[in-house]
Amino acid sequence: MTNLVPARVAYATGPRDERAAATEVAAARRTRDVPDLATFDVILVNSSGGKDSQAMLDVVAVAASAARVLHRVVVQHNDLRRVEWPGTRDLARRQAEHYGLRFEVRRRSGPDLLEDIRQRGKFPDAARRWCTSDHKRGPGRTLITALVHELRLDRPARVLQCFGFRAEESPGRAGRAELSYDQGASTQTTRHVWTWLPIHSWTVDEVWARIHATGVPYHPAYDLGMSRLSCSFCVLASKRDLLTACRARPDLAYEYAAVEAEIGHSFRKDLRMAQLIEEAGM
Structure with missing residues (x-):
């Protein structure tokens, strides 16, 4: 497991009321630790374009800049085509560009989610979330493979994938560790993959305070x-x-x-x- 170092959190300047400022401070305190980002070859930020991804991206970008590894950060968006909200992919791109980050889009080959549902004859549910595994996690891992191949290292690449999951969202997400080794995404010879949840302990108010502080647009x-x-x-x-x-x-x-x-x-x-x-x- 990678070493942990104290978080260094910065905020963009701009007008905000006292309540928002206090909420930002609380969120900063709740980001207790960040991985030693300099020890990773690739830092992959998974962006849905939503509020949690947006706040998480800001935390990662600030931490990576402080560690002088911002150039290792790649923002990925899994394009769900017609079932996602219009403008989401372009918004995720603009959010990445705000920090000067590389942006990659991946999508599942074949039918989109709604057509996939029709062909399967059933909708996904909480116990059978094949929508996530097939249309998000699968395409995401193809990008990890491509990024590791680009590095051409003579050792397994160290990859840190970042998600905006929060404990407040569901009991399942509440039980997740903020930093964990992803055995399923790792291989013995080419890559060792960790998962980091930078805003896992944040409240929704803290998320919105962070977004408003950055001034980066959010989805309408x-x-x-x-x-x-x-x-x-x-x-x-x-x-x-x-x-x-x-x-x-x-x-x-x-x-x-x-x-x-x-x-x-x-x-x-x-x-x-x-x-x-x-x-x-x-």
């Missing part, structure tokens, strides 16, 4: 009332978010409903897409 879906920016219609989303998404993206909602009717499988065990459309007043 949040101003519509969305609390998360995963797939537009994530099976794990709250009902409130799903209703908001129905009103914002009615055409896609009807596509989901058509697939639901065709395969005879509910969007969620306790909730049908047709029901959401009706409740959304569409």
Whole structure:
């Protein structure tokens, strides 16, 4: 396991009220440790373009700059095509460019998620999240392979992959370690991969305080009332978010409903897409 050193956190200057400033200080204290970034050959930041990814990216960029390894940071976005919110990929790119970072896009070959659901005849659920493994984790590992190949080292590359997962989001994420070795992504001969969750202990208020302090734009879906920016219609989303998404993206909602009717499988065990459309007043 890599050595840990105290975090060094800096904030962009700019107007903010006292409450936001106090929240930033609390968030800085909660970023207790960062890995010794100088010991990694590649620092891969996974960006969905959402608020948690955005705050996490700022923490990583500040820490990497302090360690003089900002050039080793690569920002990756997994393109989910029509099921993700419009403009997400371009926003993730602009967020990376704000820090002068390399930006890479990966997507699963073959059908997009909604077509994949239709072909499988079922929606994913909390116990069977093949949407994550096939459309996010799989493409992400192909990028790790490519980046390690570029280095042409005579030893296994040390890779640090960073995610914006927070304990507050779910019991499953609460149980994750802030720094861990990823056996599944590692190999004996080419790469040793660690996972770092820089904002694991942060609250949502701390996340937004960090975003507002940087002045970097965030996705407008949040101003519509969305609390998360995963797939537009994530099976794990709250009902409130799903209703908001129905009103914002009615055409896609009807596509989901058509697939639901065709395969005879509910969007969620306790909730049908047709029901959401009706409740959304569409």
